[in-house]
Amino acid sequence: MAAETGTPTTLTLKSNDDELFSVAESAAILSVTIRNMVEDGCAGGVIPLDNVDGKTLASVITYMNGISAIPADEEKKKSYRDKFLSDKDFETLADMVLAANYLNMSCLMDAVSAKIAQVMEKKSVGWVRRKFGIENDYTPEEEAAVKEEHKWTFEGVETDDDN
Amino acid sequence: MEDEIENLPEEIIEEVLYKLPIKSLLRFKCVSKRWRSLISSRRFAKEHLKKKSSTSTNDSDFSRRTLYSFYHWHRYCGSDSVGSIFHLGQCNLPSETSTTETSSFDLRSLAAATVDSVAGCGIYLYGSCNGLVLFSMLHLVGNLLIWNPATRQAKKLPPPYLLSQGTWPSCFLHGIGYDESTDDYKVVNISKDFSPYHYQTHIYSSRTGSWKNIRYGKFVNGRLHWLVYKEDANYNENRDIVSFDLVEERYKFVGGVENLPIIGTELKLTDLSGYLSLISSTEARGINGTFKINIWVMMKYGEPQSWTKIWKLEDSVLSGRRVPKAMPLWWLKNGDLAVALGSDVVVYNGKDKLRKTQSKVTDCKIDSAIYFESLVSPFSDEEHRRRQ
Numbered sequence: 001m002a003a004e005t006g007t008p009t010t011l012t013l014k015s016n017d018d019e020l021f022s023v024a025e026s027a028a029i030l031s032v033t034i035r036n037m038v039e040d041g042c043a044g045g046v047i048p049l050d051n052v053d054g055k056t057l058a059s060v061i062t063y064m065n066g067i068s069a070i071p072a073d074e075e076k077k078k079s080y081r082d083k084f085l086s087d088k089d090f091e092t093l094a095d096m097v098l099a100a101n102y103l104n105m106s107c108l109m110d111a112v113s114a115k116i117a118q119v120m121e122k123k124s125v126g127w128v129r130r131k132f133g134i135e136n137d138y139t140p141e142e143e144a145a146v147k148e149e150h151k152w153t154f155e156g157v158e159t160d161d162d163n
Numbered sequence: 164m165e166d167e168i169e170n171l172p173e174e175i176i177e178e179v180l181y182k183l184p185i186k187s188l189l190r191f192k193c194v195s196k197r198w199r200s201l202i203s204s205r206r207f208a209k210e211h212l213k214k215k216s217s218t219s220t221n222d223s224d225f226s227r228r229t230l231y232s233f234y235h236w237h238r239y240c241g242s243d244s245v246g247s248i249f250h251l252g253q254c255n256l257p258s259e260t261s262t263t264e265t266s267s268f269d270l271r272s273l274a275a276a277t278v279d280s281v282a283g284c285g286i287y288l289y290g291s292c293n294g295l296v297l298f299s300m301l302h303l304v305g306n307l308l309i310w311n312p313a314t315r316q317a318k319k320l321p322p323p324y325l326l327s328q329g330t331w332p333s334c335f336l337h338g339i340g341y342d343e344s345t346d347d348y349k350v351v352n353i354s355k356d357f358s359p360y361h362y363q364t365h366i367y368s369s370r371t372g373s374w375k376n377i378r379y380g381k382f383v384n385g386r387l388h389w390l391v392y393k394e395d396a397n398y399n400e401n402r403d404i405v406s407f408d409l410v411e412e413r414y415k416f417v418g419g420v421e422n423l424p425i426i427g428t429e430l431k432l433t434d435l436s437g438y439l440s441l442i443s444s445t446e447a448r449g450i451n452g453t454f455k456i457n458i459w460v461m462m463k464y465g466e467p468q469s470w471t472k473i474w475k476l477e478d479s480v481l482s483g484r485r486v487p488k489a490m491p492l493w494w495l496k497n498g499d500l501a502v503a504l505g506s507d508v509v510v511y512n513g514k515d516k517l518r519k520t521q522s523k524v525t526d527c528k529i530d531s532a533i534y535f536e537s538l539v540s541p542f543s544d545e546e547h548r549r550r551q
């Protein structure tokens with residue numbers, strides 16, 4: 001963090017649905033995308049974030065504030081991230097991973113993708129197709145053959161009850 | 164199902180997939196043809212491994228996925244009991260509440276596919292590298308296998324030389340390692356025939372699926388290591404460590420721990436969290452004697468003076484009881500050390516004090532190999548393409 005003195009600088013971020021958010025620059029520059037804009041001097045007025053909606057941006061800012069308030073202690077940061085993501089559903093996580101990617105926040109990206117993986121881990125193939133919007137392009141015979149090859153990996157799969 | 168989400172771009176999906184366990188990844192090959200070819204590709208396996216190794220600097224993350232295997236030696240092993248030979252345990256070191264899970268692999272299907280007869284077989288583990296385990300059944304060079312326990316793929320290697328000649332090698336050493344320069348997993352087989360000082364080295368490339376012969380060992384810096392006996396000019400026997408460089412395909416003496424007792428001491432060599440490690444077990448002498456187990460680590464690779472004793476155990480044994488088998492499993496940065504000792508896995512903190520005892524793993528251990536789950540294929544490029 002920059003060792004600046006005096007009043008902390010505040011940035012205004014604008015989501016793609018025109019919501020405005022104020023955030024301390026020191027927290028916002030966790031995003032490399034925002035940091036670059038600040039360094040390029042584009043941070044004078046409002047910073048438009050065209051790929052992030054208001055709901056997701058609010059969540060990302062909560063994260064930025066939370067994580068930057070924790071001093072350099074990886075353990076504490078990790079437990080903050082775990083807690084922060086613990087109650088998020090798949091759709092929210094998907095929005096967040098896109099936002100983290102766009103904002104170039106590697107720590108959030110890592111944490112969210114790991115969380116998505118954790119949610120997916122025991123899910124069925126059908127669940128994954130549905131949630132990721134993937135079309136099944138196998139013929140039934142082909143699919144049965146692939147399944148047969150890895151039959152043991154279908155043990156212990158959760159039943160899909162959370163459509 | 165109104166949870167319409169924006170389709171995630173493939174590079175983000177990949178980031179997520181890299182964090183999944185192998186079992187889930189294999190299941191998700193069924194999702195679509197694209198997912199199947201992605202997950203099956205060598206590039207994905209390599210990247211998956213790389214990401215996993217880089218997160219392994221985070222102790223807790225890595226150890227959660229660390230598995231170790233032991234084999235059971237059955238003195239009277241009929242073909243029916245083959246399935247119970249291999250035992251795999253999972254060790255969650257940093258967690259206070261962790262227990263050791265034991266699960267066994269059905270080797271019967273593996274054996275049936277690879278060995279003509281499994282009756283009376285023993286399984287010998289020679290080493291592991293990036294999720295591939297090298298072992299043999301019956302301790303014969305003709306029965307060498309590269310196995311990926313996570314994907315359950317096994318590849319029986321062709322014999323390194325003609326076995327029909329009737330000239331069986333009198334001894335041999337094996338090892339598996341990774342040659343980064345060619346992205347190839349290589350198996351090294353050193354054999355000695357009946358003429359003294361006549362050693363041959365054969366190297367198997369898992370990409371080409373074939374062996375080549377390197378005549379009479381040459382010595383350089385490297386990654387595969389074996390314990391050897393060496394005689395000095397006065398015919399005193401010393402133990403040293405020989406390394407084999409998979410890129411240059413040459414040998415080098417690395418230098419063992421100085422002044423270890425020779426008689427009554429058994430030495431074992433292992434990789435401990437990236438360090439070359441030596442385990443010495445000295446039998447108890449006399450009725451009230453104590454056995455000694457020491458674990459040494461070469462703190463700076465290639466500098467024999469950097470051998471450091473990180474753990475020791477001295478205990479008296481009842482007469483007739485053998486020194487328990489000890490094998491270090493994992494050494495964390497905070498100094499915590501996990502040791503498979505006898506039939507337990509025990510975690511010690513840096514000051515040699517017992518912190519906790521893990522549950523029983525197996526009742527009999529002879530070999531162990533630590534590996535972690537990977538997608539690395541044991542098959543040659545050609546076989547891999549055919550399977551995709």
